[in-house]
Amino acid sequence: MALLLLLSPAQGCWAQEPSVVVNENPAVLPVPQAGDWWLARHLDRLVQVEAGGVDLLLIGDSITQNFEKTGPAPDEVFYPAWEEFFAPHHALNLGYSGDQTQNVLWRLRHGEVDGLAPKDVVLLIGTNNTVAKPNGTLEQSAEQVTAGVEAVVDELQERLPESKILLVEILPSGISATKSAKDAAVNAALRARYKASEEVRCLDVSSLFLKDGVLNRSLFYDPRMKTPQEPLHPDTVGQRRLAKAISEALYGPSGTASGKGRGRTAPRHALQSSDAADGAVNPGAV
Numbered sequence: 226m227a228l229l230l231l232l233s234p235a236q237g238c239w240a241q242e243p244s245v246v247v248n249e250n251p252a253v254l255p256v257p258q259a260g261d262w263w264l265a266r267h268l269d270r271l272v273q274v275e276a277g278g279v280d281l282l283l284i285g286d287s288i289t290q291n292f293e294k295t296g297p298a299p300d301e302v303f304y305p306a307w308e309e310f311f312a313p314h315h316a317l318n319l320g321y322s323g324d325q326t327q328n329v330l331w332r333l334r335h336g337e338v339d340g341l342a343p344k345d346v347v348l349l350i351g352t353n354n355t356v357a358k359p360n361g362t363l364e365q366s367a368e369q370v371t372a373g374v375e376a377v378v379d380e381l382q383e384r385l386p387e388s389k390i391l392l393v394e395i396l397p398s399g400i401s402a403t404k405s406a407k408d409a410a411v412n413a414a415l416r417a418r419y420k421a422s423e424e425v426r427c428l429d430v431s432s433l434f435l436k437d438g439v440l441n442r443s444l445f446y447d448p449r450m451k452t453p454q455e456p457l458h459p460d461t462v463g464q465r466r467l468a469k470a471i472s473e474a475l476y477g478p479s480g481t482a483s484g485k486g487r488g489r490t491a492p493r494h495a496l497q498s499s500d501a502a503d504g505a506v507n508p509g510a511v
Contacts, residue, residue, distance in 0.1 A: 251362040252354050252373025255330035258323060259361070266321060271336050273317055279341050281316040281475075282388075284329060284381075285349035288396065288458060289320025292468070299461060300446035306465045310472040310480065314345075323360060325353045326373030333380045342388070345475055346381055349393040350374060352457075355407040356400065367410035374415060378425055390425045391474055396467075397434050399442060399456035428474050433466045434459070 257263065283289050292307040307318070319337060321328065329350055353359060354370040365373075374392070381390055394412040398404065412429070419425040434444050442448055444463035445456035459467055472480050 250365070250369045250372055251359075252326045252365050252369045253330070253376045254327050255334055256327050256361075257331050257335075258321070258328050263321060263323075267332060267335070267337070270317075270319060270332075274337060274339060274341060277340065278315055279317045280344050281311060281314040282319060282338070282341070282343045282346045282385075283311065283316060283349075284319045284346060284377075285393075286320060286324040286353055287322035288352075288464075288467075289318060289347075289349055290322050291458065291464060292318055292320070300449060302461045303464045306468040310468040313480070314476075317343075323353060324350065325359060325362070326350055326370070326377050327362075329377050330373075330380055333377070333384060338381070338384050341385065343385065344388065345391060346385060346388050347391045347393060347471055347475075348374075348377060348381070349396075350377060351395045351411055352398065352408065355395065355404050355411065357403065367407045367414070370407070370411050371414040371418075374411065375418065378419075382424065391428055391471065392419065392425055393428045393430060393467075393471065396459070397431050397440055399440050399445070401455075426474070428471065430467060430470050433470060434463060 257267075283292070291301070291303050292311070294301050294303045296302055307316070319332070321332070351370050351374050354365050354373055355367070357364060359365060378390060378392065381388070392415060394415065395408040397408070412427075416427050416429075419427055434441055440456060442456050444459055444466070446460040447454040447457050449460075
């Protein structure tokens with residue numbers, strides 16, 4: 226049953242309606258993150274959106290935002306991968322550290338894609354929803370998180386009807402067995418949901434981060450941080466593998482936006498083992 230909640234205004238000029246009927250699932254209730262940095266980034270993205278000229282959108286959490294990092298070396302030098310694989314396609318980075326599906330929904334409803342008509346949208350979201358204690362909300366089930374991701378896809382399709390969506394499945398991590406099981410359930414549900422879709426394709430990149438069938442911890446920088454954490458964020462090598470896989474799913478091995486490389490008829494792109502060979506965040510939040 227839906228609940229009647231009184232929402233207080235968000236920071237700055239971004240006020241919610243004073244009284245709205247909302248779903249009990251927090252993953253589908255659009256809300257901003259708290260924090261001045263988040264609002265400042267949102268305002269900056271609005272300026273870039275207004276400038277236009279965007280053919281490729283990457284939307285997500287810190288794994289996407291990390292493409293802006295130029296260091297520290299050697300673990301967090303991600304910008305060269307952005308320059309190589311995405312910048313040539315007039316890309317815009319809409320990744321925000323810590324974002325959950327509900328935060329992305331808020332951003333989409335507050336101008337972050339208004340006036341754009343990108344050919345492709347890459348969406349990687351959900352890992353912050355599946356942790357045991359999501360920031361600002363109660364624990365969410367796999368079904369709730371799946372609904373949250375689907376709500377983001379629906380919102381994108383409504384606002385960008387001509388764009389194709391590449392839905393990157395939640396990446397493997399070492400946070401906990403419970404989170405990994407939940408991630409697998411979400412990925413499987415989304416895979417089934419969009420199996421027959423010609424507009425939305427799922428991209429399974431798990432093989433990029435496995436070695437002999439188990440998580441390759443060396444491809445994540447978290448264990449090597451000053452305060453070591455469990456593997457969650459790909460390091461420089463892992464992030465480049467991810468970028469290359471996304472680029473090839475969109476454009477083929479040549480990396481061009483024309484020709485057979487776009488492969489629109491395939492509803493899901495699963496990486497094979499041969500593909501894997503090439504190539505201020507709280508634990509569980511990216």
